Amino acid sequence: MPTLIVKTNASIAPDTVEPMIKRVSARVAELLGKPERYVMVILEPTPTMCxxxxxxxxxxxxxKSLGLPEDRTPELSAALCSLLQDTLGIAPDRVYIEFASPPRHLFGFDSRTF
Structure with missing residues (x-):
């Protein structure tokens, strides 16, 4: 159930969106050691940001991910910032990341909870 929401004001060419989110999805699955079939990536172009x-x-x-390892958040932060720099040209010092590990009973999928 890993979910990554990316809100950005970076310019993104329409023809690059799908390859980019697929690359991000694969990387999130790899970083968390979870099957990619459960990974969701949401890209929210948000032009008004400061x-x-x-x-x-x-x-x-x-x-957000069930069982997100708190001791790995520095590593995850570095990897996600690197990924954004590679895909969108956003400098790491222009990125905030919120990590969350919800309780299983508060995350639903396929008509049930985890």
Whole structure:
């Protein structure tokens, strides 16, 4: 059930969106050691964003996963920032990431909870 939501004001060419989110999906599955068939990636182009008084490209990410290992968040942060820099050209110091590990009973899928 890993879910990555990417909100960004970076310009994204329409023909690059699908390959980019597929690359991100595969990388999230790899990083978390989870089957990609359960990974969801949501890209939310959000043109009106400001960080530190500056509107140059930035992103806010939310990574949620059952059993997200808290001791690995520095590694996950570095990997996700690197991925955004490679795919969208966003500098790591222009990215905030919120990590969350919801309780299994509070995450639903396929008409049931985990």
């Amino acid at each position: 960080f530190g008084g500056d509107t140059s490209p930035l992103a806010f990410l939310e990574l």
